[in-house]
Amino acid sequence: MRLTNPSALWFLILLAIPLLLARRPTPRSRQVVSNLYLWQDLIRRDPDRLAMRRLRRNWLVALQIALMAAAIVALAGPVVAFRAARVAFVFDVSMSMGARDGTTTRLGVARERARALLRRLPQDAVVRLIAAGTSPRDLGDHPAGDSGMDAILEAVTPTAGSADVPAAIRLAAVGDTNAQPIFVFSDRSERDVAGLVGSASAAVRWEHVGHATGNVALARIAARRHPVKAAEGQVLVEVRNYGTQARDAEVEIAQDGTVIGRQSVPLPARGTQTIVQDIPRLGRLLSARLREDDALDLDNQRLAVIPVLDRVHVRLITPGSFFLEKVLAANPRITLESGPPGGAPNLAEVAARNANSRGSDVVVCDGCVEPPGQDEATLIIAPREGSLGPAPLTIARPDHPLTASLQFGELFVTPLGSAGVAARGDVILRAGGLPVAVAYERDGRRILELRLDVAAPELALSIGFPILVANAIDWLAARDENGPEVSSGEPVRWRLPALFQPDRVSVTGPDNRLTRRELQGRYLTTADTGVPGLYHVRTPVGEQIFVVNPAVDSESDLMEVDAESSSGGRPDVAQPVDDERHVAPVLLLLAFGLLAAEWQYRWKRDGPAS
Amino acid sequence: MLSVEEARQLDRLAFGASTASPAASASGARVSRARGFGLEFREFRRYEPGDDPRAIDWTIHARLRQLVVRVHRADAHLRVHLLVDVSGSMATGAPDKLTGARKIAALLSYVAVGRRDAVGVATFDRTVKQYIAPAAGRPQLLRIFDALATAAAGGQSAINHALANYGAAVHGPGLVVVISDFYQAGGSFEGLRYLLHRGLTPAVVQVVAPQELDPDVTGDVELVDIEDPLAPPVLVDPLIVAAYRERMAELTAELGEFCISHGLSCVRVESSFPFARLLRACRDASLLAGPG
Numbered sequence: 001m002r003l004t005n006p007s008a009l010w011f012l013i014l015l016a017i018p019l020l021l022a023r024r025p026t027p028r029s030r031q032v033v034s035n036l037y038l039w040q041d042l043i044r045r046d047p048d049r050l051a052m053r054r055l056r057r058n059w060l061v062a063l064q065i066a067l068m069a070a071a072i073v074a075l076a077g078p079v080v081a082f083r084a085a086r087v088a089f090v091f092d093v094s095m096s097m098g099a100r101d102g103t104t105t106r107l108g109v110a111r112e113r114a115r116a117l118l119r120r121l122p123q124d125a126v127v128r129l130i131a132a133g134t135s136p137r138d139l140g141d142h143p144a145g146d147s148g149m150d151a152i153l154e155a156v157t158p159t160a161g162s163a164d165v166p167a168a169i170r171l172a173a174v175g176d177t178n179a180q181p182i183f184v185f186s187d188r189s190e191r192d193v194a195g196l197v198g199s200a201s202a203a204v205r206w207e208h209v210g211h212a213t214g215n216v217a218l219a220r221i222a223a224r225r226h227p228v229k230a231a232e233g234q235v236l237v238e239v240r241n242y243g244t245q246a247r248d249a250e251v252e253i254a255q256d257g258t259v260i261g262r263q264s265v266p267l268p269a270r271g272t273q274t275i276v277q278d279i280p281r282l283g284r285l286l287s288a289r290l291r292e293d294d295a296l297d298l299d300n301q302r303l304a305v306i307p308v309l310d311r312v313h314v315r316l317i318t319p320g321s322f323f324l325e326k327v328l329a330a331n332p333r334i335t336l337e338s339g340p341p342g343g344a345p346n347l348a349e350v351a352a353r354n355a356n357s358r359g360s361d362v363v364v365c366d367g368c369v370e371p372p373g374q375d376e377a378t379l380i381i382a383p384r385e386g387s388l389g390p391a392p393l394t395i396a397r398p399d400h401p402l403t404a405s406l407q408f409g410e411l412f413v414t415p416l417g418s419a420g421v422a423a424r425g426d427v428i429l430r431a432g433g434l435p436v437a438v439a440y441e442r443d444g445r446r447i448l449e450l451r452l453d454v455a456a457p458e459l460a461l462s463i464g465f466p467i468l469v470a471n472a473i474d475w476l477a478a479r480d481e482n483g484p485e486v487s488s489g490e491p492v493r494w495r496l497p498a499l500f501q502p503d504r505v506s507v508t509g510p511d512n513r514l515t516r517r518e519l520q521g522r523y524l525t526t527a528d529t530g531v532p533g534l535y536h537v538r539t540p541v542g543e544q545i546f547v548v549n550p551a552v553d554s555e556s557d558l559m560e561v562d563a564e565s566s567s568g569g570r571p572d573v574a575q576p577v578d579d580e581r582h583v584a585p586v587l588l589l590l591a592f593g594l595l596a597a598e599w600q601y602r603w604k605r606d607g608p609a610s
Numbered sequence: 611m612l613s614v615e616e617a618r619q620l621d622r623l624a625f626g627a628s629t630a631s632p633a634a635s636a637s638g639a640r641v642s643r644a645r646g647f648g649l650e651f652r653e654f655r656r657y658e659p660g661d662d663p664r665a666i667d668w669t670i671h672a673r674l675r676q677l678v679v680r681v682h683r684a685d686a687h688l689r690v691h692l693l694v695d696v697s698g699s700m701a702t703g704a705p706d707k708l709t710g711a712r713k714i715a716a717l718l719s720y721v722a723v724g725r726r727d728a729v730g731v732a733t734f735d736r737t738v739k740q741y742i743a744p745a746a747g748r749p750q751l752l753r754i755f756d757a758l759a760t761a762a763a764g765g766q767s768a769i770n771h772a773l774a775n776y777g778a779a780v781h782g783p784g785l786v787v788v789i790s791d792f793y794q795a796g797g798s799f800e801g802l803r804y805l806l807h808r809g810l811t812p813a814v815v816q817v818v819a820p821q822e823l824d825p826d827v828t829g830d831v832e833l834v835d836i837e838d839p840l841a842p843p844v845l846v847d848p849l850i851v852a853a854y855r856e857r858m859a860e861l862t863a864e865l866g867e868f869c870i871s872h873g874l875s876c877v878r879v880e881s882s883f884p885f886a887r888l889l890r891a892c893r894d895a896s897l898l899a900g901p902g
Binding site for chain 1: 698699700702703707791793795819822825827828829830831832833834835836837838839841843844845846848849850853854857858861
């Protein structure tokens with residue numbers, strides 16, 4: 001127990017007052033009676049009664065002293081520590097918690113701290129375990145005295161991703177009305193989460209683990225195909241030294257499991273070095289590995305998926321648009337198939353051709369009002385009818401993939417009549433306020449409506465037109481999706497082929513374990529990416545891969561340690577887990593109760609005169 | 611002492627038949643068990659020397675040639691002794707107990723005189739302080755009233771001692787009405803027994819004050835004995851009052867049991883009782899009897 005206002009205890013001197021008053025001969029009323037022997041008989045017959053009378057008189061003094069003592073101690077603001085009946089342990093399971101710390105890891109230190117706390121908790125206290133990964137995971141409630149607690153703690157292992165500790169703290173506080181203590185075992189600073197945990201901050205007891213140490217990590221790996229010789233390519237590897245001393249690191253690069261290069265990279269203190277290696281014949285998967293024995297192993301390997309040599313099949317249906325055909329034909333990532341020349345496209349005829357031809361990835365329909373096919377993504381260029389006057393072309397959605405690297409300058413274009421423009425969709429471009437490029441998805445396929453005269457030289461000859469068309473083909477072919485690389489713990493959103501059977505779609509991880517996945521329309525989502533490595537998405541159509549790499553940027557710098565904890569300012573053993581309660585209200589209540597008892601006693605003894 | 615109306619209520623009353631044996635007398639209003647010269651015939655018996663020749667029944671002598679005398683019951687009157695406690699304790703209460711005692715003594719003496727009984731009064735504390743020998747007649751009533759009016763409360767009480775002194779001075783038969791609060795440590799039964807031993811018939815009239823039955827004790831109170839102000843006071847508080855009431859009831863019950871066991875009249879009155887209630891209490895205790 002501690003006192004918030006100990007100086008109030010000086011008032012305890014006042015307790016002498018009732019004692020002195022009780023010892024003082026009190027003025028008593030005298031009454032003349034006809035005899036005393038009857039009264040004396042009572043005392044003589046029952047001496048216990050006399051003793052009880054004295055005791056009762058002492059009770060009164062005792063009550064008064066207790067009343068004053070309760071009030072004075074209440075003024076002193078006593079705070080009593082109770083052992084909490086419920087606590088929550090939040091373990092940071094980010095990659096950095098797997099860093100070596102002495103003979104164990106940071107997470108190992110956290111486990112030891114947790115065990116020390118458990119030993120100090122009542123056996124029946126309930127401990128809620130939460131693993132703070134990229135998204136928090138509730139590991140359930142367990143009795144503190146559970147014999148299997150050691151195994152449960154050992155099952156808490158670090159991931160290769162980052163940790164959303166504030167979310168984990170908020171999860172620990174959900175449904176807790178008694179402000180249970182929340183112990184957070186993390187190598188991050190408590191200041192990092194300050195203000196992010198809301199009302200739960202008062203209950204948080206931060207247990208910092210880990211000491212500053214150097215580390216080398218593979219920060220980046222990227223592969224690209226040669227622009228001309230598609231079978232050849234290059235791999236770029238970025239190595240970062242997070243330590244405070246320069247060192248050399250040996251990087252080994254492998255393709256599809258075969259080592260294709262090994263380099264020693266000199267790294268300055270807290271510096272980055274990039275190496276590029278040519279690859280004469282590209283395979284499917286590249287990996288880079290640091291042959292270093294540093295504090296953190298997980299960030300010593302990184303994977304990259306080599307971009308597939310897969311051109312977009314584009315079918316052009318046009319009555320004749322010279323510039324459009326040239327722009328499409330000049331794009332090396334496109335295989336162009338032209339439709340029937342001349343006149344407006346006959347949709348029935350187009351549908352019949354679709355039935356007989358190989359499926360295209362994208363259809364460019366010049367002069368169409370509606371998408372000609374059923375499944376293909378379509379670039380609809382409105383019929384050149386009802387053209388309006390020239391208007392300045394502006395980008396309405398600069399953040400959209402369709403406008404990447406797109407610049408038009410002060411370009412005036414001729415917008416076509418806006419009738420038939422999709423009511424819903426993202427307006428990408430505007431001409432004089434009119435929407436002239438609207439992107440949207442319908443029935444699982446992407447559609448871009450262009451209401452611009454693509455034959456007009458001012459647009460067709462601008463530097464932005466080929467970029468707009470190339471972006472449009474990429475977006476329609478969904479090349480911006482199904483990214484081949486994610487950070488560990490990050491969810492993956494994967495666009496599935498048009499025809500797929502949900503029960504035959506699976507995702508397997510590096511350990512050949514099926515991961516949990518959700519299907520929504522044509523999109524597959526999985527958040528089970530804690531293990532870094534190669535993942536396979538299998539559909540009846542075929543198999544695609546993506547890689548999960550460690551979250552190096554946020555986790556590999558092991559020098560970022562809370563200065564307060566590293567200076568030894570806090571003990572290694574966890575602080576007591578007592579839950580502090582203010583006792584003053586209880587004492588005041590007790591004082592009132594004693595006052596009432598004293599008053600009632602006096603009333604009973606002296607009647608209304610009391 | 612008594613108002614006209616009060617006196618009128620007493621005119622038809624007499625002492626209860628069982629209160630005492632009357633003393634043989636030639637002029638009493640009560641019938642005595644003793645043989646005497648009353649009008650009521652009792653028996654015949656043989657003449658013995660010394661018998662009054664006027665009592666010989668000559669008719670029987672003429673018929674049987676035997677001397678036979680007629681024996682009549684003697685006419686008797688009751689001797690009533692009123693013993694009034696005038697110790698200091700009788701001065702307590704509102705109205706004080708002595709006032710109540712005077713009233714009772716007055717009404718009893720009035721009844722006695724009205725029935726031509728001999729009545730006397732004595733006041734006592736430790737000993738008998740004033741004594742008026744029992745006598746009949748109106749002048750006796752005036753003497754008694756004067757004595758009661760001049761009696762003042764004071765001094766320590768010792769009922770047993772006073773009753774013993776009185777019993778030694780008089781003898782029975784007669785009715786001794788002891789009017790007191792009977793606050794006597796160790797009880798007052800020795801004195802009453804001594805009166806019985808002397809052929810007297812005691813009757814007990816306990817006079818108490820309402821304040822004694824329900825003492826007003828607020829907070830710690832020091833009680834001082836009115837008869838002994840120098841004695842150490844007794845400190846009491848309201849918590850002991852209930853026990854005191856029990857003890858008070860115990861005292862009255864002890865008196866009652868003594869009276870019942872000896873066939874005596876016993877009555878407790880409060881000093882605040884009005885005349886009618888005093889009268890009713892005396893009638894209820896068979897101390898007085900009569901119509902009305």
